[in-house]
Amino acid sequence: MSLTAILVDGLTVRFGSFRAIDDLSLAIDYGEVRAVIGPNGAGKTTLLDVISGITRPKQGRVLFDGGLDLTQASESAIARAGLRRKFQKPSVFEGLSVRRHIAIGADVGFRSRLDAPALEDRVSEVLETVGLTDQADRLAGELSHGQKQWLEIGMVLASDPKVLMLDEPVAGLTDEETERTAHLVRALVRPDRAIVVVEHDMDFVERIADRVTVLHEGRTLFEGSMDRVRADAAVVDVYLGR
């Protein structure tokens, strides 16, 4: 295992004449929580789309663990390699129970590979972690917005991913829920796991991130700790405001 979980190398993504990502290079290490921030249209979600195989770049490579080129792999192959992502809009299966979600996330395959008790243990464990034990038998469609966010985090967490991508995990949450989510994210940090968070809530970012990458017009504007990000004149200018 290399130190670098994800290496983005000379990445360019174009939608028509618009360059969503423009010759971007960055490295995300195991063991860190990396926040990716920036104004709307900076290319944050597009970056996650490329890493998860949904969007194909015009140029460049994205290497996972020093080997697999994610720009050539299918979405499902990427997920099976250990990269999981929570989407910006909470994406859950309205017609399935909370418990089913975690089971689907924990064990890939049309038939379950884990034996029933092992799967059940894993499901209970994850439900406990994301705080949805009491909701286990409810349908996802009946959950509140915040509970859906946690359910999706639980679903992507269940497989013990090496790379966990969270796209706006606290959008639309109350202060209390945001607080809970911050605790949750910090509890997920492990030496063999990289966590990438895209978020607009700067207080939240400050609480969870080890390092921050500021994107602007598809390029890296700044990279460093949140303190230094706040102090950087260029970042203040294009994003944070005075």
Place this chain on the structure above:
Amino acid sequence: MSRTSANLPFTLLIAVIVVAAGAMPALSGTSFELSRYLTNAIGQLAAFAVLAISLDLIWGYLGILSLGHGLFFAIGGYVMAMYLLKHSFVVTGTVPDFLQFMGWKEFPFYWAGFDVFPYAFAVAVAVTLLISGIFGYVSFRSRVGGVYFAIITQALVYVAMLLMFRNDTGFGGNNGMTGFSVLFGWPMGTSGMITALAVASLLALALVLVACRRLVGSRFGALMLATRDDETRLRTLGYETLRLKLIVWCLSALIAMLAGMLYVPQVGIINPRVLSPELSLEIAVWVAIGGRGHLVGAVIGALLVNAVKFWLSSAAPDIWPFILSGLIVLVVLVFPNGLMDLAKLRLTRPMGPRRMATELEEARP
């Protein structure tokens, strides 16, 4: 859990089907014997119910609307008709009408072996899997979905209809195939045969229902619903949704084929009109009215719409299209989940209007 409440209608339906299948032969010869017309109608309705289930499986549970399921129904129907004609010819020496009409002395070479039922059945399965497999693979691979997929399936069934209308294909052309006289060595058209076919259709319906119920209740079934609700989400969890969709699509096509094989001996004819877009659209209407994503709903929808059609097409054939269209509008506007919405309404408000009035009273601020 909530599953038990959904079990009751399903168990009831299976019980009704099995009892009906047992009662029909048991009552024959007594004064309660059903008329041949009614027995035949029940058998045909059962075949339609099987067809409705096949569509519900991919539309209700997987979110893929096919407006061309008549194609797979027709494959089963045509192959069954070929078996019946060839078999009747071998047993009685009757030369089929379409051969005489074309002035042909013998069957085209591809009719060889169709007098043997297992061979005919294998051909039906192979052709169904080939067409559904290729079509499904190409469409799902290029991620064609939703309304585009529905339109392509509609075009597919239309092309098949134009093909079968040709008289030189050796499948009966615009007159279709009829004049079946022997099935499995037994003469057709007798009361016993009509009852046997109806019972077979009912039992097939019960079997298909139980099998589909097991499928949708399994982990695989949960993955079907997940694909319907958010396919990208499931793919980015590591699942090959292309394979899943292809498996269910082909399975659905096979069930529709089975329905066609049950249907043709009971109506005694097949012609290209089963490939008309109208029939394929109508299947979707049965499922929509009964309730998508409910096996019981699909069966009830098929039975209800067709029962009304059987009755009206003799009583007042001109107004049938208007009634059907009216039902569609009603479902779309008032009951998006079909009759299953109605069932929920009854369960939550068992007291009727009076209870509703109190609820309105309570809801007032």
